[in-house]
Amino acid sequence: MVLLVPPTRRRLLTTAAAASLAAPIIWPRRAEAAQQLMVRTPGGVFDEVKKRTVYDPFRQATGIEIVPVPSTAAKLLAMFKAGQVNIDVIDTGDDVLLNLERAGALEPMPYNEFKYTNPDDIDPSVRLKHQVGSFVYAFVQGFNTTAFAVGKEPKNWEQFWDVKAFPGPRTLAGMSSGAPNLEIALIADGVPMDKVYPIDVPRAFKSLSRIKPSVPKFWDTGALSSEMLADKEAVLAVIWSTRVQVAADGGATVAPQWNQNQVLAQAYGLTKGTPRHDAGVKFIDYSLSSEVQARWLGAYKAIPVNQKAYLHTASQLLDPTTKLPWTKSQGFRNDIVWWADNRAKVSDYWNKWVLE
Numbered sequence: 001m002v003l004l005v006p007p008t009r010r011r012l013l014t015t016a017a018a019a020s021l022a023a024p025i026i027w028p029r030r031a032e033a034a035q036q037l038m039v040r041t042p043g044g045v046f047d048e049v050k051k052r053t054v055y056d057p058f059r060q061a062t063g064i065e066i067v068p069v070p071s072t073a074a075k076l077l078a079m080f081k082a083g084q085v086n087i088d089v090i091d092t093g094d095d096v097l098l099n100l101e102r103a104g105a106l107e108p109m110p111y112n113e114f115k116y117t118n119p120d121d122i123d124p125s126v127r128l129k130h131q132v133g134s135f136v137y138a139f140v141q142g143f144n145t146t147a148f149a150v151g152k153e154p155k156n157w158e159q160f161w162d163v164k165a166f167p168g169p170r171t172l173a174g175m176s177s178g179a180p181n182l183e184i185a186l187i188a189d190g191v192p193m194d195k196v197y198p199i200d201v202p203r204a205f206k207s208l209s210r211i212k213p214s215v216p217k218f219w220d221t222g223a224l225s226s227e228m229l230a231d232k233e234a235v236l237a238v239i240w241s242t243r244v245q246v247a248a249d250g251g252a253t254v255a256p257q258w259n260q261n262q263v264l265a266q267a268y269g270l271t272k273g274t275p276r277h278d279a280g281v282k283f284i285d286y287s288l289s290s291e292v293q294a295r296w297l298g299a300y301k302a303i304p305v306n307q308k309a310y311l312h313t314a315s316q317l318l319d320p321t322t323k324l325p326w327t328k329s330q331g332f333r334n335d336i337v338w339w340a341d342n343r344a345k346v347s348d349y350w351n352k353w354v355l356e
Contacts, residue, residue, distance in 0.1 A: 036065045037279045039089045043070030045246070046300075053296040054287050061286070064279050073099075080105055088274040089283060094131060094267040095178070095336040101130040102340065107270040113281050116289040123305045125333060131267045134287060135302040138261035138327050139173075139184065142225075142244040145253045147235035156259050157188040160236055161207070163214050168235035170211060171228045174218030175350040179339055180208070181238045182346065183262055183332075193260060193332040201346060205353050218354075229254050240264070241326075245301045245316065258319075258326035263333045265305075303327055 041047050047055075047068045055066040069087055071079075073096050079085045080103070090097065090106075100106050109132050111119040119127060126133025141160055143153040147168055154160045160170070172181045182204035183196045189207040191200075216233060219225040226243040228234040230252035237244075244256045268284045270277065286292060293304040294312035301314045303325045310325065319329040339346075 035063065036067050037089065037276055037283055038067050038069050038087045039091055039283070040071045040076065040087045041068040041091045043068065049300050050296065053299050054292060057292070057295075058283060058286050062279075062282060064283065066283065076100070085271060087271055088276045089280045090269040090271060091134065091266070092269075093178070094126065094128075094133065094265040095334075095339055097131040097267050097269040098336050098340050100269060105272050106130045107272050107274070107277070109268075109270065109284075110281055113278075114285040114288075115282075116285045116292075117306065121290065121306050121308050122288060123307060126265050126267060126305050128267075131269045132284065132288065133265040133267045133305040135266050135293075135297055135300070135305060136263060136325070136327050137266070137302050138241045138258070138263050138331055139181065139238055140241045140244065140261045140326075141257040141259075142229050142237040142239040142254055143257060144229055144232050144235045145255050147232065150255055153255075153257055154236065155257065157184050158190070160238075161188040161211050163211070166236065168214075169216050169233065170214050170236045170238075171217060171219050171225060171234035172208075172211070172215060172238040173225070174220055175347055175354075176220040177218075179343065179346065180218070180350060181262075182208075183334075184238055184260075185211075187260055196332070197335045197338050199338065199342070201342075201349055205349060208353070209356075226252070226254070241317075242300070242302055249301070256316075258330050261326060261331040263327045263331040265334075266302075 041050070059065050071087070073092070076087070076090070079087070090100065097106065108129055111127070122132065123136070126136070141154060141157070148166070154162070154166050159166060174180055182199050182201065185204045185207035186196050186200065187193060189203060217228065219228065222240050222243040225237055225239045226247040229237045229239065229244065230247050241256055241261070244254055247254050270280050270284070274280055287296070288306055290306045290308035293306045293309035297304050297309065298312055298314060301317065303313060303317055304310060313325060317325055319326050322329045
């Protein structure tokens, strides 16, 4: 769900997450605890936009100051393992939160305590027991408009894989980004969007092998993907919609193609045992209200989870035919449960394949 989404994506394995709770969580006392809320965020431009559209208005409305704490998934695990957790709310990818939930690190999401937001207005696909989506974005095809004029770019993943009809270097997500683009590789190989799960891992890697000679580098961060596309180190990219949009808004000659997009979600979780539970719930509740979602995601150019804010969604994110977000009309949902169960297996496969 803009500017940039979670910089480094989720890197949690279920087994690692479970091990992270071996030690008890110790909440350090702080005199300012009643006025401050510690929130894990991706940092960078994400926080710059959210500060003026969410954090500052929330402080003015409630007197609670949001203190962003940029942290990778690996660092979160380390904190839990050491029992030195001082984060109240975790703002990260929904797949990371699933692993933390499985590790017992999250409180159930208390929707009954919401005052600003009607939980029924939240997209049911991201309204889960231990987490709630904050915005939606997607893996889309990004293209450099000096290499392919708008309307002349590949229109689907099969064409993206066609290096003869659409020549030039590509970039895709690598394992170090959190997960390689196995679903997209399968769609390029003829698998329908609604049949990609459970993923046929050998077939997906066989498809990736066909495109691999045209990939100078697999990206590990959203920043790298947009830089490669803007600099024409790659003329086509599998890229987060937020990253390509912020690059375009900044004047880069890039654009997104939304057909066959893979829908992703940024989400909130409440850290188990936080002494600032009420403040954490209030912040999550506030930021999911239709008014705040419209203000925040109008600037961030991501898709709201509060369906009453759809009317205020940036026009670039709406399918002109259906008037719905592209993620609703042309996308398929990322299966975070499949990835939680299979990420270690895929990582082993990747480590061997990438050296071939």
